[in-house]
Amino acid sequence: MFWFDVWTDLGPLIEYIGDGDPRQLRIPRGAKVAYAVSDMGWSLPAARSQRVLDLHIKLSSLRLPIAAHGPDRFEWMRDPNISVGIFSSANTWKLLRQPSPEVPWHPLSWFSEGVPRYGFIQWLALRGRLPTRDKLYRWGAVASSTCLLCSLEEESHSHLFFRCNYSTHVWHRFARYIWNLAPLDLHATEAWIRNPGNDQSRNRCLIALILLQCSVYLLWSERNTRIFRGVTSTIDSLCGKLNAMVRNCILSLLGSSRRIDPALLADWYTIVLSR
């Protein structure tokens, strides 16, 4: 449709020209592009406004859409001037989105072997966007900001991950066999993972990523379970769940088509048995 389809980079011409002005070009609202073109060129009246003159200039720069130039078809455009022919969801996404600066901690949340559900919670935690009780208290939504895991200090992101007595025990139970001195918080872990040192194997780094993601998810779940269901897990019980979560992640990776070192599970067992 001449007026309503996007067939130039000006967008729908009804919007470009203005809804009241199609009469200027003497082209009916329901006309196709072919109505305005012949083998000799565009069949448009002389321009009586700058906008229509600009449209003339634009159309004169296009290849004439006539049968001699091939059949009418849709084309996927990588940018306004480059046709790629084949649709690509990746290219389309890049075209549509507004890219933001890359953040240094993204490998912690978004790595190909990670679990998206866990990664999402970790992403919120790294951005400080979980509804922790210090925030809820400031908003007047709860009567106390005290941490539900230790009942000793205010619940904040830095407290939950991992300065809280309860969280520290769960985190260190496994982390101390990956790090001689386990990182105290998410951002310190991120710094290590970005620069682990030459003596660290890929398996060790991957286990560190999985362990961190599972720990954050499980501690946040434990906090929510205490609030919404009134059920409390002991440190030993939560460590058992964490072990099972990490093991299941590794087993699912080994059962997938990814290139994973078969020794990954044995490396995890070595950590577990070292406890």
Ligand SMILES: [Zn+2]
């Ligand atoms: Zn606490």
